[in-house]
Amino acid sequence: MAGAQQSLSQSQPQPQPQALSAIPKRALITGITGQDGSYLAELLLGKGYEVHGVIRRSSNFNTQRINHIYVDPHAAGARLKLHYGDLLDSNSLRRVIDMVNPDEVYNLAAMSHVAVSFENPEFTGDVTGTGALRLLEAVRSHIRSTGRKVKYYQAGSSEMYGSTPPPQCENTPFHPRSPYAVAKVAAHYYTVNYREAYGLFACNGILFNHESPRRGENFVTRKVTRAVGRIKVGLQRKLYLGNLKASRDWGFAGDYVEAMWLMLQQDQPDDYVVATEDSHTVEELLEEAFGYVGLNWKDHVEIDPKYFRPSEVDNLRGSAAKAKAKLGWKPRVHFQELVHMMVDSDLELAKREKVLADNGFLNFAI
Ligand code: NDP
Numbered sequence: 001m002a003g004a005q006q007s008l009s010q011s012q013p014q015p016q017p018q019a020l021s022a023i024p025k026r027a028l029i030t031g032i033t034g035q036d037g038s039y040l041a042e043l044l045l046g047k048g049y050e051v052h053g054v055i056r057r058s059s060n061f062n063t064q065r066i067n068h069i070y071v072d073p074h075a076a077g078a079r080l081k082l083h084y085g086d087l088l089d090s091n092s093l094r095r096v097i098d099m100v101n102p103d104e105v106y107n108l109a110a111m112s113h114v115a116v117s118f119e120n121p122e123f124t125g126d127v128t129g130t131g132a133l134r135l136l137e138a139v140r141s142h143i144r145s146t147g148r149k150v151k152y153y154q155a156g157s158s159e160m161y162g163s164t165p166p167p168q169c170e171n172t173p174f175h176p177r178s179p180y181a182v183a184k185v186a187a188h189y190y191t192v193n194y195r196e197a198y199g200l201f202a203c204n205g206i207l208f209n210h211e212s213p214r215r216g217e218n219f220v221t222r223k224v225t226r227a228v229g230r231i232k233v234g235l236q237r238k239l240y241l242g243n244l245k246a247s248r249d250w251g252f253a254g255d256y257v258e259a260m261w262l263m264l265q266q267d268q269p270d271d272y273v274v275a276t277e278d279s280h281t282v283e284e285l286l287e288e289a290f291g292y293v294g295l296n297w298k299d300h301v302e303i304d305p306k307y308f309r310p311s312e313v314d315n316l317r318g319s320a321a322k323a324k325a326k327l328g329w330k331p332r333v334h335f336q337e338l339v340h341m342m343v344d345s346d347l348e349l350a351k352r353e354k355v356l357a358d359n360g361f362l363n364f365a366i
Pocket residue numbers: 030031032033034035036037054055056058062085086087088107108109110111112113127155156157158206207208209210211216
């Protein structure tokens with residue numbers, strides 16, 4: 001749907017503070033076009049929020065994950081609004097925050113691919129690390145000039161633990177193993193510093209891997225389930241992967257965005273690990289995903305060393321005891337159900353692709 005990008009609001013007047021009690025809470029989400037942004041937007045709309053998203057200009061529309069919740073902002077009652085902005089552009093962040101007057105800011109935007117961060121380290125540091133600092137400064141400046149209360153959420157990552165052995169909790173030392181992870185550690189401590197120095201209500205969610213049918217196709221879970229669907233319908237034969245021995249604590253993105261929201265509903269700001277407390281290797285992921293549709297992964301998977309990382313993170317498994325005790329959060333979807341959900345979705349997608357391929361509308365070199 002092109003509409004989501006074509007009718008971005010320019011400078012709509014916002015209600016003044018005295019009128020706020022009569023209107024819904026306003027949330028601003030950076031990274032709204034990503035996996036988590038789309039689930040968080042759905043969650044907040046369901047809770048009655050007015051949701052504002054920061055999107056960046058791209059030569060192709062990139063709002064596929066939120067098109068189903070988007071309505072034309074001219075329509076009465078539209079509660080999802082999009083604004084152009086970029087974590088690389090401080091002025092755009094200040095402008096959007098001053099225009100939106102958010103009650104809650106969720107910083108989900110990042111260059112989020114670990115392997116790509118080795119290829120583009122400086123860019124990753126700028127977006128994923130310094131980008132958080134730019135946003136924190138924009139929030140601080142907004143609070144200073146308006147006197148309003150604004151709560152801030154920072155999307156932290158289990159990658160920050162890197163080579164520190166599991167189980168990892170809030171007190172576990174960080175040992176980042178990629179430019180992405182180093183940038184996330186910087187963002188983490190910027191957030192802690194703004195809380196300590198300026199009294200900002202700022203929380204770090206230290207989230208372990210979370211996946212869904214909306215996961216980007218070059219992360220390993222989705223790469224596998226996408227291949228399973230295509231192999232099953234005859235559109236693909238081989239799947240090339242890197243390290244099959246790495247172990248991850250994989251949860252469902254829909255569960256994890258609830259934890260983000262819960263953090264900002266507490267009386268005091270704090271940092272929380274969010275995890276399933278269960279870990280599986282990439283090989284176990286392959287067994288589960290291929291086995292679910294009656295395939296043997298060993299017939300299809302080949303190793304391509306180009307997917308090995310210069311420094312790998314071998315084993316992540318979180319302890320979410322604090323989030324369970326203080327937020328009342330717990331994961332609903334576990335590994336097997338998650339993998340089946342993703343395979344079911346990607347099998348349907350592959351069947352539709354097959355119809356297009358059989359009728360000459362799609363080319364697959366298999
Ligand atoms: P995605 O890669 O799916 O989404 C990233 C989002 O960031 C996209 O909306 C992207 O926009 C946006 N973005 C990238 N660069 C910029 C920029 N310069 N300015 C503004 N927006 C930008 O990530 P996820 O949804 O999976 O993750 C959300 C956040 O949580 C990320 O910060 C990630 O690092 C972190 N995280 C994710 C985990 C996971 O397992 N999914 C675990 C722990 C942390 P566009 O669509 O235009 O590319």
